[in-house]
Amino acid sequence: MELVGMLVMWGAIIAVMYFLMIRPQKKKQKEEQRMRESVRVGDEITTIGGICGRIVNIKEDTFVIETSVDRSKMVIKKWAMQSCDTVHDADIDDDDDDDDDI
Numbered sequence: 364m365e366l367v368g369m370l371v372m373w374g375a376i377i378a379v380m381y382f383l384m385i386r387p388q389k390k391k392q393k394e395e396q397r398m399r400e401s402v403r404v405g406d407e408i409t410t411i412g413g414i415c416g417r418i419v420n421i422k423e424d425t426f427v428i429e430t431s432v433d434r435s436k437m438v439i440k441k442w443a444m445q446s447c448d449t450v451h452d453a454d455i456d457d458d459d460d461d462d463d464d465i
Contacts, residue, residue, distance in 0.1 A: 399441050402426070406449040410439055415448075 402408065406418050408428065416428030416437065426439050 398447055399444055401451075402444070402447050402449075403451070406447050408444050409446045409448060410443050411445045412443070414439075 402418060402421070404418050404421060407415065408418060408426070409415050414428075414430060414437070416430040418426050419429050419436065420427035424441050426441060426444065428437050428439060429435065430437050
């Protein structure tokens with residue numbers, strides 16, 4: 364009986380660790396991947412290193428960005444993109460169907 368209780372306790376510990384640590388990390392990785400795949404030419408981005416720029420070309424696994432007023436170009440890997448600072452029309456949840464019935 365003690366063995367069953369110990370196995371149940373270890374199972375509960377593993378389940379708690381999964382829901383508190385592993386699952387949120389995987390969700391965050393999926394959101395980051397979706398963000399990196401949805402950027403377009405002209406978007407303002409920030410890299411992991413803190414470099415801000417505008418995307419001028421997108422290739423398979425790299426971006427070309429302009430980083431300053433004098434149009435310095437820099438090639439960065441997609442995984443090095445931290446955030447996209449441009450808001451697209453498709454990103455905004457547009458539920459005007461319910462509001463137009465007035």
